[in-house]
Amino acid sequence: MSFFELERSLDYKFSNINLLELALTHRSNGSPHNERLEFLGDSVLNFAITIFLFEKYADIDEGGLSRLRASLVQQNSLAIIASDLNLSKYLKLGEGELKSGGCNRPSILADCLEAVFGAIFKDSSFNEVQIVIEKQFVKLLNNLDLKTMCKDAKSLLQELLQSRKISLPRYLIVNINGAAHNQRFEIECVISELNIKTKSVGDTRRSAEQSAAKLAIDILTSSNSNYLNDDNISNYKNIKV
Amino acid sequence: MSFFELERSLDYKFSNINLLELALTHRSNGSPHNERLEFLGDSVLNFAITIFLFEKYADIDEGGLSRLRASLVQQNSLAIIASDLNLSKYLKLGEGELKSGGCNRPSILADCLEAVFGAIFKDSSFNEVQIVIEKQFVKLLNNLDLKTMCKDAKSLLQELLQSRKISLPRYLIVNINGAAHNQRFEIECVISELNIKTKSVGDTRRSAEQSAAKLAIDILTSSNSNYLNDDNISNYKNIKV
Numbered sequence: 487m488s489f490f491e492l493e494r495s496l497d498y499k500f501s502n503i504n505l506l507e508l509a510l511t512h513r514s515n516g517s518p519h520n521e522r523l524e525f526l527g528d529s530v531l532n533f534a535i536t537i538f539l540f541e542k543y544a545d546i547d548e549g550g551l552s553r554l555r556a557s558l559v560q561q562n563s564l565a566i567i568a569s570d571l572n573l574s575k576y577l578k579l580g581e582g583e584l585k586s587g588g589c590n591r592p593s594i595l596a597d598c599l600e601a602v603f604g605a606i607f608k609d610s611s612f613n614e615v616q617i618v619i620e621k622q623f624v625k626l627l628n629n630l631d632l633k634t635m636c637k638d639a640k641s642l643l644q645e646l647l648q649s650r651k652i653s654l655p656r657y658l659i660v661n662i663n664g665a666a667h668n669q670r671f672e673i674e675c676v677i678s679e680l681n682i683k684t685k686s687v688g689d690t691r692r693s694a695e696q697s698a699a700k701l702a703i704d705i706l707t708s709s710n711s712n713y714l715n716d717d718n719i720s721n722y723k724n725i726k727v
Numbered sequence: 728m729s730f731f732e733l734e735r736s737l738d739y740k741f742s743n744i745n746l747l748e749l750a751l752t753h754r755s756n757g758s759p760h761n762e763r764l765e766f767l768g769d770s771v772l773n774f775a776i777t778i779f780l781f782e783k784y785a786d787i788d789e790g791g792l793s794r795l796r797a798s799l800v801q802q803n804s805l806a807i808i809a810s811d812l813n814l815s816k817y818l819k820l821g822e823g824e825l826k827s828g829g830c831n832r833p834s835i836l837a838d839c840l841e842a843v844f845g846a847i848f849k850d851s852s853f854n855e856v857q858i859v860i861e862k863q864f865v866k867l868l869n870n871l872d873l874k875t876m877c878k879d880a881k882s883l884l885q886e887l888l889q890s891r892k893i894s895l896p897r898y899l900i901v902n903i904n905g906a907a908h909n910q911r912f913e914i915e916c917v918i919s920e921l922n923i924k925t926k927s928v929g930d931t932r933r934s935a936e937q938s939a940a941k942l943a944i945d946i947l948t949s950s951n952s953n954y955l956n957d958d959n960i961s962n963y964k965n966i967k968v
Binding site: 521522524525526529530532533536537540547548551552586587591592593612665668669689 | 763765767770771773774777781789792793828834853907910930
């Protein structure tokens, strides 16, 4: 199979084309397969996106950077890029996977794309693969929802409740365990009006409050939830603390 | 404060010593603090260890590599290295943290070490920080328990039960959801003799079985567990699927 078009879309020419072929070989096809390259590529991708965000958004704190990164390096984003690259055309799958439509499965596409990044790194250098990754992510990078992503979970929860005229949550210390130099805070986030209580534990009061707020957001925005009857909540989903 | 000794222990001389000082400044000390550098350093560290493992262990599959990495890049390991570097001596903490012994808290030490790696990367290049990281991790890298770490959760669970003459677990498909090309497998791991049942969901039957097995190992090896009355189970703890 010729990889000419794929290399053109990636804007990268392999020295060792076997690496690309391996990256496109799913484990269902037998050994060798792409999972080691995927392990490598996952870390390459994480690092490239981390550097990009760190340099570009000097004013955003680490919580905001983490949320931005999580929104970029996730299965859906990767599967969309993989589809744009027509990756499914090149996949080598076992017969079972092929029959059950594996070549369009988001998880397989996403893993494969990571393996391709791993292969490019192996074939050249981090600098080269960094350029490829930024080119592939440029659309997503330009569309980042900074406004929502850079708020922490407590702020988001407050905003979510205020916009629906629901009283603000209270954060109660349920317990403090451990010796003075190694305390663990157990915090409850209470939204009385909705009869919601979430509980979380953390090394600091602040981190425990944040993750309890995150749990409350998850409950409020889950697809089974009847708490908020509107569609305008997608931005609050999948926020990482 | 002079960082001469610390630089010697790290075997790295900073061009911009302010970066090192920032890396050692905890958020409790006010702004600016080290959390953005920690965000960067966490990814730097992950990437350096990933490359090391990928290159050194060509025969180990991605599951084994993941478990090895998780055993290295975790709070305890980082805190030990930070202690060896005498990092607590250099930390800038707020008064509250200082009084409550924050400079010896493992989480603070570990985060700070990551921030130091981030600072070295910013100060020089990935190649430079990679050398520093490998030097600091050399002891841990040489002591990796390949035998245990490179087994998957199902194999470990089987071994754990066999060594205690307990009948092997059964894996039952409880449910298969989703369209043909996007199925989700719900699997139950049953250890009848111990009356243990764990349940997990995954994109493939294999991955769901592995994570159900992992949950069973967690139950068997938890410190509250009465299932296995021996001390020789530490190697089975904290195995990642």
